[in-house]
Every structure is written in structure tokens, then in C-alpha cells.
Amino acid sequence: xxxxxxxxxxxxxxxxxxxxxxxxxxxxxxxxxxxxxxxxxxxxxxxxxxxxxxxxxxxxxxxxxxxxxxxxxxxxxxxxxxxxxxxxxxxxxxxxxxxxxxxxxxxxxxxxxxxxxxxxxxxxxxxxxxxxxxxxxxxxxxxxxxxxxxxxxxxxxxxxxxxxxxxxxxxxxxxxxxxxxxxxxx
Numbered sequence: 001x002x003x004x005x006x007x008x009x010x011x012x013x014x015x016x017x018x019x020x021x022x023x024x025x026x027x028x029x030x031x032x033x034x035x036x037x038x039x040x041x042x043x044x045x046x047x048x049x050x051x052x053x054x055x056x057x058x059x060x061x062x063x064x065x066x067x068x069x070x071x072x073x074x075x076x077x078x079x080x081x082x083x084x085x086x087x088x089x090x091x092x093x094x095x096x097x098x099x100x101x102x103x104x105x106x107x108x109x110x111x112x113x114x115x116x117x118x119x120x121x122x123x124x125x126x127x128x129x130x131x132x133x134x135x136x137x138x139x140x141x142x143x144x145x146x147x148x149x150x151x152x153x154x155x156x157x158x159x160x161x162x163x164x165x166x167x168x169x170x171x172x173x174x175x176x177x178x179x180x181x182x183x184x185x186x
Contacts, residue, residue: 028089035183036090041068048087049180054161057081062176064105065144069176071107081115082177083164086156090182095119096156097185100132100149102168103178105142110172112136112147117165119153128159131169138172150185 029048030036036048042061044051051070053059058079059070072079100114118130136147156165168177 026088028087030087030090033090035181036087037179037181038084039068039179040070040177044070048090049182050085050087052083052085052162052164054081054083054164057083057161057167059177064107064176064178065142067105067144067178069105069178071174071176072170074173080170082168082170083161084166084168084180085158085163086165086182091156092184094155094157096151096154098151098154099183099185100151100166101181101183102147102149103180104145104147105176105178106138106140106145107142107174107176108138108172109140110138110170110175112138112172112175113169114149114151115160115167115169116151117155117157117159118151119155125159127155129167138175144178 033048038047038049038051039045040051056079058073059082060073062069062071070082072082104112113135114132115129116132118127120127120130123130130153132149132151134149158165160167
């Protein structure tokens with residue numbers, strides 16, 4: 001029924017593998033985009049990034065200082081993470097350099113870090129939770145701030161909880177997020 005199609009595909013990808021290459025990622029709306037983003041609120045505005053809810057990363061929509069945002073749910077088992085998935089068409093190689101920029105409401109003292117699906121095999125779960133070297137201190141200034149994180153060696157193979165590619169790790173009793181942007185590193 002398929003003739004030699006699978007034999008030819010096996011030959012093609014075997015040769016590519018032997019040369020150290022890799023197949024091109026799937027084509028899609030973000031294949032040639034310089035960045036992808038999401039605006040968080042009552043209804044998230046997704047542009048290549050989507051938020052993923054998980055047991056340890058549940059959020060609720062609120063208004064903070066005049067802006068729609070999302071905050072971590074509190075309760076008997078408070079959430080500590082906000083998970084995100086990158087559209088497959090934005091992923092261009094198995095080890096990428098990207099910049100993550102986020103706008104957050106500094107509501108209480110603590111810290112903010114990023115854990116991403118990276119290529120560091122010594123990180124938890126074979127790199128799925130590679131921690132960015134930078135940690136942002138939170139002071140409780142009750143103002144909107146911008147944080148930037150350089151993610152080196154990002155794979156984004158959907159290896160985190162619920163198929164996410166990265167998560168914001170929060171060690172503070174309160175914080176809000178309104179926008180997250182992921183850009184190709186220059």
C-alpha cells in the first residue's frame with residue numbers, strides 16, 4: 001500500500017542522524033516568530049504560550065493595581081508554581097538559548113525563580129526541571145516589576161507536569177503575574 005515510503009524515510013533520517021543533524025520542527029504559526037507570549041487574566045490571551053494548571057500550580061484571575069493578572073491559589077495546600085507550554089512551532093532545536101521576560105506584582109517578600117525543560121542531565125528528571133541560575137528577590141513593594149531570565153540549553157520537550165515546558169517557582173506568600181514573553185536569544 002505504501003510502496004517504499006517507509007524504507008526511504010528510514011534511509012533519510014538515518015543519514016541525518018549519522019551526520020549529527022536533526023529533522024526540522026513542525027511548521028506552524030510561530031515557526032519564524034522572534035517571540036511568543038501570553039497575557040494573563042480572566043481569559044488568558046495566548047500568542048504561542050499557554051498556561052497549564054496542575055495540582056501544585058493552580059491560579060486564579062484577579063485585578064492588581066489596575067491590571068488583570070493571575071495569582072497562585074492559597075489554601076491548605078498552597079500552589080508554588082505557574083506552568084507554561086511553548087507552541088511546538090516555536091521550538092527550533094533540542095538545545096535553545098532563549099530569554100524569558102515576565103511582568104509580576106511584587107506583593108510580598110520572598111523569591112522568584114524559573115525551572116525549565118533543559119538539557120542538563122544532572123538536573124531533576126533528566127533535565128526536565130533545570131533551574132535558571134538567576135533568582136529574583138521579592139521585597140513586597142506592592143508594585144509591578146519586570147524580571148528577565150536567560151535560559152541556556154532549553155529543550156522544551158513537554159517533560160514537566162501536564163506537558164509543560166517551564167514553570168515559575170515562587171517562594172512567597174503572595175505574587176501576581178500579568179505577562180510572560182519568551183524570545184529567541186540574540
